Structure formats: C-alpha cells, structure tokens
Amino acid sequence: MKKLVVITGASSGIGKSIAESFSKNGYPVLLLARRANLMEEMNLENSMCKSVDVSDLESVKKAIKEGEEKFGKVDLLINCAGVMLLGDSKNQDFAEWNNMIDVNIKGILTGTNVVLKDMVERNEGTIINISSIAGRKTFDNHAVYCGTKYAVHAITESIRKEVSNSSVRMITIAPGVVETPLLSHTSDEGIKGDYNTWKETIEGGLDTKRIVECVEFAYNMPQDVCVREIVIAKTKQED
Numbered sequence: 001m002k003k004l005v006v007i008t009g010a011s012s013g014i015g016k017s018i019a020e021s022f023s024k025n026g027y028p029v030l031l032l033a034r035r036a037n038l039m040e041e042m043n044l045e046n047s048m049c050k051s052v053d054v055s056d057l058e059s060v061k062k063a064i065k066e067g068e069e070k071f072g073k074v075d076l077l078i079n080c081a082g083v084m085l086l087g088d089s090k091n092q093d094f095a096e097w098n099n100m101i102d103v104n105i106k107g108i109l110t111g112t113n114v115v116l117k118d119m120v121e122r123n124e125g126t127i128i129n130i131s132s133i134a135g136r137k138t139f140d141n142h143a144v145y146c147g148t149k150y151a152v153h154a155i156t157e158s159i160r161k162e163v164s165n166s167s168v169r170m171i172t173i174a175p176g177v178v179e180t181p182l183l184s185h186t187s188d189e190g191i192k193g194d195y196n197t198w199k200e201t202i203e204g205g206l207d208t209k210r211i212v213e214c215v216e217f218a219y220n221m222p223q224d225v226c227v228r229e230i231v232i233a234k235t236k237q238e239d
C-alpha cells in the first residue's frame with residue numbers, strides 16, 4: 001500500500017480536491033477538518049475522517065496517531081485549512097484576527113509539531129503548506145490575512161533550512177484566487193461585493209484542480225529534490 005497522506009481543511013475547496021485525488025491514486029488518506037459529515041459524505045477509499053480544530057494540538061495529535069495506527073507513518077502532510085476574513089482594520093473585530101491567527105498559523109504548526117521530529121529521524125517525509133499570493137505581497141483589506149500567510153512562508157522556509165540535512169521536504173504553495181467558498185466567511189458585505197466584482201474582471205479564480213496538480217508535481221519529484229515554492233494564479237490576475 002502507498003504511504004499515508006494527511007490533509008487538513010479536507011471538507012471543502014482545495015483540501016477536498018487534494019483528498020479526492022490522492023485517494024483516487026491509491027493513497028490512504030486522513031482527512032481533518034471540523035465538519036466530519038462533509039468528509040464522510042465523500043466516501044473515499046482507504047480514508048479516515050476526523051473532526052478536529054486544527055489549532056488544537058491534542059486533537060490533531062490524537063487523530064494522526066489513529067491514522068498512523070491504521071495506515072502506517074505519515075509520508076505527506078498537507079496543511080490546507082485556512083480562513084480569510086477580509087476587513088478594514090479600524091473596524092474589524094479582534095475575534096476575526098484571532099481566528100485567522102489560530103487557523104492559518106497555529107493550524108499549520110500543530111500537524112507539523114506532531115510529525116516533523118519523526119520524519120527527520122526516519123529521513124523521509126514531506127510537508128506542504130498552502131499559503132497564498134497574499135503571503136508574498138499585500139492587498140487592500142487583507143492586513144491580518146496577509147500577516148498570517150507571510151508567517152506561513154517564513155515558517156515553512158525556516159523549517160526547510162533546519163531539516164535540509166535530512167531528506168524531509170518543506171514546500172510552500174502560494175495560489176492567487178481559487179474558486180472555493182473561502183470568501184464566504186468574510187463578514188463585511190461591502191468588501192465581499194467588491195472582491196467578487198474584481199474577480200469577474202479576471203474571469204473567476206483558478207479551478208482547485210490546478211492546485212492539486214501543483215501538490216502532486218512537488219510531491220512526485222524524487223525525495224532528493226525539493227520544489228521550495230510554487231506561486232500560481234490566473235494569467236489575468238495582475239496583482
């Protein structure tokens with residue numbers, strides 16, 4: 001059997017497409033997100049679905065332990081869970097900032113904390129963090145979201161250097177706009193409307209399949225090759 005792939009944020013959007021594709025290609029998959037019903041409805045072969053909040057280390061640890069007991073050690077962890085709560089900083093609730101920091105930053109650290117040491121000791125394994133183009137440049141109304149994604153870039157690259165003498169690969173994938181429900185959680189209707197109007201000018205976001213292809217391209221390289229970062233966006237996306 002192929003080695004275990006763990007995907008956070010597997011109940012929706014990019015994470016869901018990644019989980020479907022790896023399962024179809026014969027990998028055992030551990031799906032993590034809060035909405036277990038959505039993951040279970042996918043009914044993927046060789047899968048285990050666990051309802052976890054990715055910012056909670058103990059529940060992520062417990063879920064990964066159960067996944068490993070059933071399918072063997074994690075070979076690929078894809079940290080995809082994220083929230084984008086756009087806002088005007090002077091009006092935005094602190095709770096929204098807090099949520100983005102918890103999910104987008106702590107949420108990539110929990111799974112990493114659980115698997116990294118073991119991967120280094122085994123001299124194998126790959127961690128792919130889904131960041132954003134908003135982790136490379138700033139955008140209006142994205143202050144804290146950008147901050148969290150800059151952190152994803154910085155953390156991934158720093159750990160990559162730390163573990164580079166083992167065979168463990170740390171990879172950042174930074175998409176521009178992708179067609180998913182991500183924006184729907186933004187509470188400011190005006191900002192949401194402006195974003196959707198702008199999105200029409202680029203004829204919509206990328207299909208999630210394009211991000212799956214990036215993940216598979218990077219993962220399927222030989223273990224001694226690390227595709228450190230992929231930045232991908234619609235050709236018409238100027239910024």
Ligand code: NDP
Pocket residue numbers: 008009010011012013014015032033034035036052053054055080081082083084103130131132133174175176177178179180181182183205
């Ligand atoms: P979706 O809203 O479709 O998916 C977000 C996923 O994150 C869901 O599965 C959700 O599951 C999960 N999630 C959110 N909060 C938590 C939590 N506390 N604990 C566990 N899981 C959580 O958005 P996308 O697929 O677009 O987003 C995936 C990633 O891609 C994010 O990191 C996002 O920042 C990034 N990205 C997206 C872009 C886009 O334009 N769509 C562009 C660039 C990057 P549940 O609610 O069930 O817990």
